[in-house]
Amino acid sequence: MSDNPFYHDYMGTSGGINTFPFFGENPSNYHDQPIIPNIQNPNHEHQFVPSSYMTLTECLHGSMDYNTLSSVFGMSCSSSSEVVCPHIDNQGSTRKSSVSATAEPILDSPMGDQTSVEVPPTPNSSISSTSNEAGGQEDSSKIKKHMQNKDGQEGRDDKSKKECKATKKGEKKVKEPRFAFMTKSEIDNLEDGYRWRKYGQKAVKNSPFPRNYYRCTTQKCSVKKRVERSYEDASIVITTYEGQHNHHCPAALRGNASFLSSPHFMPSFPPQLFSQMLIPPTSNQNLLITSEAYNNINNNNYHQQNQGSEYNLFGGGTNDASWIQKQEPS
DNA sequence: CGGTTTTGACCGGCGC
């Protein structure tokens, strides 16, 4: 992975809570210095700028507007686009990486203004096919459905289906943005600071692993997430978030940084992912960081495999961008 | 006892 200067693999632990890229609260609350690559200076891919780090939690509960997020993912908010990042390079299974960001902004938009992304097969890449089939492909189909169905099919959220039925035909509903991550973990439901209630579980076609459906327990918050395990690589967990939280992160309310390691918060959780999704300096479509880069910067070994969990981020930089192809609306 | 999980049923979209 180090062959790719833009492929940064990060394995981290916070000693109490795992977070996804973007996850967590205000960066200032972190014990560790939040880091992101300096986007302004493409030649310094290892230069990190703590001040501009954006957590997913912030993103999800709205401190980061969708336009910003879209720009981070290199997508226009005005068009529905889907970026699937199932990629693992040719190193295939040897790569121990593992959070892949999939930005799936799903906004209601004119049919002619759609952009979807197809994921070309990657040689020797189990994760590629994995996510493509177990996650990416399905998401793609779902997204297509989202795009195609303008009568509020996916607008149910916390509304009942009956309510949805009552929705006037043709009434457009704003599609919630989606973000998917692939995480290498033995824990399916990675803690992100929010409280979730499981409301469904479905068997996934061609996969021995079921897909779990969660909904944010906060009232009037319609954020949902799906968690499924890759059927080709059982160590890969595909998490898809849909929507943005309209409230603060419950964990954060417990007291800024202390929640990260507080035994009162997720006491049973082992040290887990404490990572930041980074924005490659030369690509605004992929987000990633490597443990190497991280360690080099922090002189700290964040690689952790103890307690059965191993986390990384992966995405694609310049070299990896090849598997992301924007598909023009047909 | 309240919140969460489980799980079979149901619904709507889509392809044939």
Add this chain to the structure above:
DNA sequence: GCGCCGGTCAAAACCG
């Protein structure tokens, strides 16, 4: 029209 599939509902079970 029918079957498949993903997503959701909701009652029952479970749990702290």
